[in-house]
Amino acid sequence: MLQCKKRWIPKNQRFLFITLLFFWSCSLFFFLFTGGKLALILLFIVSLLTAYPMVLERWSGINNISGTRNLLPDRLESGNSITIKIDFEIPGVWPITYIFVKEYLYHRHANVSLFEASFVPDFYRKGSIEYTVPRLKRGIYRFGQTECSTGDIFNLFQHKSELDYSSTLRVYPRTVPIKQWIYVQSLLALSHRSSTSPHQRETIYIDGIREYVPGDRMSHIHWNASAKTGVLKSKEFERESHPKVIILLDRNPSSYTGEEQFELAVNVVASIVPFIQKQQMSLGILSSGKEYPFLEMKQGARFVPHIDNFLLHVQMEGTENLEDLIFDKRLPLTSGTVVVIITPNKTEDLLLNLKQLKEMKMYPCHLDIIHSSEKAKSEIWRKRLGTQQVPGYSICCLDDLPVMLRGDISWGL
Structure with a gap:
């Protein structure tokens, strides 16, 4: 009123x-x-x-x-x-x-x-x-x-x-529904086939509580739940069956030609996040800037307020180069991590860093934010990425995103 x-x-x-x-x-x-x-x-x-x-x-x-x-x-x-x-x-x-x-x-x-x-x-x-x-x-x-x-x-x-x-x-930000991402879904299928191994490594995230099984570690016993029920309970930790997805968003003003190009990059991030949530995968977002430098979402989280705030407030105000962020100490880079790099940059340093990530048994990919006049230049860049078995996507407008992600890039696995 x-x-x-x-x-x-x-x-x-x-x-x-x-x-x-x-x-x-x-x-x-x-x-x-x-x-x-x-x-x-x-x-x-x-x-x-x-x-x-x-x-x-x-x-x-x-x-x-x-x-x-x-x-x-x-x-x-x-x-x-x-x-x-x-x-x-x-x-x-x-x-x-x-x-x-x-x-x-x-x-x-x-x-x-x-x-x-x-x-x-x-x-x-x-x-x-x-x-x-x-x-x-x-x-x-x-x-x-x-x-x-x-x-x-x-x-x-x-x-x-x-x-x-x-x-x-x-x-x-504006979003478009993503029904398929062949690259990520192929990695997810590979992880499911390997998830039958009883010797899978466990993460530090608690997935639930189960009945105590003889042989469980004492550090895994959930004492509060055991005291309430009168029966020994053990903590169930998430296993590394699902690859983790890390999104690196370039926020350096020198990388973009204007505000519209940066808004397209933010819209791409906003469209990818719901897809990752539906796949029940863990997600992290790293960007250069004073506000929201690193965000992380656990596997299966449905609603994360701080990610919504990030997408609402993020601005083109970063001071660090994207190449310096790739090996940032805040990034929990482990074997099998999917690293999604969103930037208009196409530099030799970026190509070298993508190659290093591939050698570390990670799965990098590059979402290239381009103008319609740069399609020929972007196609040459994609071929160079192909020589390193790194998938690349050229995003001219947001409606192109679902079409590009459905492309067959099985050679990048």
């Missing part, structure tokens, strides 16, 4: 108000010193003209106007449009000819947007306005104060009030 903030007569209307008082005083003195029907009628008319703006300010109900904002739809992605509807209710009985409304919308990396609309109150002194905000950008939008104003029938005076409220609008 929006609450009203009162505002008295603005400074630019005070001269007009004083002028009316002056004419009323003159008509009053004319009646007192002259008398007669003419002076009485003149005083009556001038009194009405003078009292009307004052009564309008007090009794029009504009000072106590209230409103409710409705935002549709609930989940927003970049590029979407949103329809905003505000329902108003004006208390009082004094007739009002119109209500003029101004709305301010602020964005962290965009200009302030101003939306203006008006409505005529109905018999129940209610009304509504509706407007559309087109092509939203990724990030958080904040609504400023809503200005409501009305005027007299002569449009000489304007009375305003402000609606104070706290409301935000979250716009997430």
Whole structure:
């Protein structure tokens, strides 16, 4: 519910108000010193003209106007449009000819947007306005104060009030559904075939609790669960049957030609994350920047708030080169890890690092963020990656992502 903030007569209307008082005083003195029907009628008319703006300010109900904002739809992605509807209710009985409304919308990396609309109150002194905000950008939008104003029938005076409220609008990256990723699903199938081995290495993540089996280590016993049930319970740890996926996002401004290219890279990450979640695989995201440098999601996690915040707030503000991040100490690089590198860079150092990852028995791949004019250059780069048995994908627009990931790159396994 929006609450009203009162505002008295603005400074630019005070001269007009004083002028009316002056004419009323003159008509009053004319009646007192002259008398007669003419002076009485003149005083009556001038009194009405003078009292009307004052009564309008007090009794029009504009000072106590209230409103409710409705935002549709609930989940927003970049590029979407949103329809905003505000329902108003004006208390009082004094007739009002119109209500003029101004709305301010602020964005962290965009200009302030101003939306203006008006409505005529109905018999129940209610009304509504509706407007559309087109092509939203990724990030958080904040609504400023809503200005409501009305005027007299002569449009000489304007009375305003402000609606104070706290409301935000979250716009997430645009995503496309990914049904197949041949490279990752092939690695997943290989891990399933090798998962029958009883000597699989266990991770440090607890997958659940089971009954104690003779031969279990004492360090694996879950003492709290054992005390509650009265039966020995052992911790069940995740096994290294599923390959872990590490996404390296380049956030260095020198790597991109503009904001749109970086937004495409963020959209690619946002589209890959749900696919990895559906495959019940562990996920890590590493990028250069002060905020969210490294994020990790355990196997099978359905909802990770900090990853959503990362996709909402991440900006092109990194200072480190991507080549320096590949062998960062924060990365839990182990044999069998899938390393997804997202960057427009196509350098010799990157090619050398991809080769080193391959020699360490990992599975790197490169998602090349390109413009439509760079397809020929990107094709040459993909062939160079093929000589090192590293799969590469050229992403010109987000709709190309599902098509590229369905490509046959079995030679990269």
